[in-house]
């Protein structure tokens with residue numbers, strides 16, 4: 028009897044039995060694999076199909092904090108089709124981050140994703156790259172562009188210019204209700220700062236202006252920002268599109284191509300995301316093309332200092348480091364396709380991270396007036412009140428207490444709460460030898476509050492970093508003097524101290540944008556708190572956050588007044 032005939036003869040009860048049999052077979056296979064896994068660790072029992080998703084109550088950070096309390100510093104959880112080993116002790120994390128250990132080498136963050144390949148059309152920048160050669164090629168140029176002194180000076184300049192624009196809008200909105208001399212503004216601080224970091228990353232990476240601070244102002248004010256509507260709308264569309272691209276990437280990482288392209292409703296979402304992706308790519312392509320033409324027509328000394336220009340001229344005769352790149356090999360210049368991937372990654376990785384952290388800094392300063400006073404004393408010692416706040420790089424390195432505040436806030440609320448590594452060779456961690464292709468997650472929330480490494484971990488105290496210089500290096504001091512790759516730096520600090528705080532990750536894949544982030548954060552501290560009194564509208568209100576891969580500030584309602592008023 029053919030299979031077709033066999034199925035024709037089945038009745039409902041037979042079908043029911045078949046389905047039950049199938050589920051039983053699947054469950055037996057699932058649990059056989061689970062109970063015979065190597066190196067069994069404590070952790071929640073996975074269920075077939077949904078694995079440990081039943082533990083999830085809507086907030087990733089809370090999930091991992093509660094699992095850490097229950098299962099300790101090394102445990103496992105099965106999610107998204109992978110067994111994940113979760114770590115929160117410095118000596119475990121060191122294996123991945125310390126460039127002097129035998130295991131140190133390039134590692135993917137996660138298994139190769141067909142979905143991301145489809146979404147990014149095969150582009151491999153840095154963040155999701157699993158390919159050492161292409162990552163090294165990109166990273167070399169990314170670092171050179173973003174760590175060059177001229178890039179840093181431009182970043183300092185743009186932070187000032189954009190802040191001046193932003194405070195102009197605050198004043199305009201605040202004065203609308205007063206006599207024009209004295210003003211107060213009640214507003215959602217986190218929205219402004221997100222718009223600020225958006226405009227900042229666009230201008231510092233591409234040299235082109237975007238107008239998202241202005242577009243937010245337009246939503247609040249009857250008087251409009253002094254830019255043509257078309258520019259504002261364009262900025263808005265681009266920024267919304269970038270957000271959609273990032274949020275939508277989950278669909279491409281977690282769903283199979285079949286579900287993405289054939290299941291009703293999801294199919295529509297996939298189409299919309301791909302259309303949005305094409306719009307974003309097209310926009311960036313145009314900017315790259317235009318800049319190439321401008322560069323052709325310019326003398327080398329007149330070239331712009333942004334990342335895009337550096338990436339375009341990298342390894343061409345206009346590049347001062349021509350032929351000195353990656354070791355012995357001579358690399359070709361970057362293609363538009365590669366440049367686009369790097370620019371978009373800077374947009375993606377460099378906007379919300381900085382904006383959320385600055386919102387948390389503001390929240391903590393409002394709750395700790397004695398810390399704010401000490402910070403203001405430091406700022407005033409460099410920029411007396413009513414000064415013109417002409418920041419230069421050397422001023423920023425004097426702001427040691429401000430830097431300590433940034434680190435302590437990040438310790439309390441790590442912006443990126445989970446990092447990942449997926450070693451392609453066996454690795455020994457926690458007394459076990461793990462086979463290649465084991466997925467590791469580092470829980471930064473539990474690490475940063477580990478009671479073996481942090482006395483009174485729940486207490487906010489920037490002096491931990493201010494009084495103890497060994498706790499972590501200054502991220503402002505990252506150099507590219509000899510243009511060597513920063514992942515060649517050797518580590519000799521005490522492991523417990525060094526890896527109990529990993530604000531920017533570590534090892535080969537440490538955040539290449541850390542210096543830019545510090546420039547933005549320190550400059551903003553000087554401008555915002557040096558010039559304005561900011562208080563929370565409701566001191567009792569809990570901080571509104573939502574956690575997925577990063578912890579985002581949802582709202583921060585504040586009252587802003589000029590300090591000299």
Ligand code: HEM
Nearest residue numbers: 153154373376377380381443531532533536537538540544
């Ligand atoms: C406060 C702000 C920031 C924080 C807290 C932050 C944090 C991080 C962390 C934790 C990682 C992962 C490192 C690892 O896996 O070891 C990372 C990677 C990365 N960050 Fe940042 N970051 C910030 C700002 C920026 C900025 C401003 C840029 C770019 C302009 C940037 C670009 C990147 C890129 C491209 C990667 C991937 C590096 C690679 O895989 O080689 N980040 N960041």
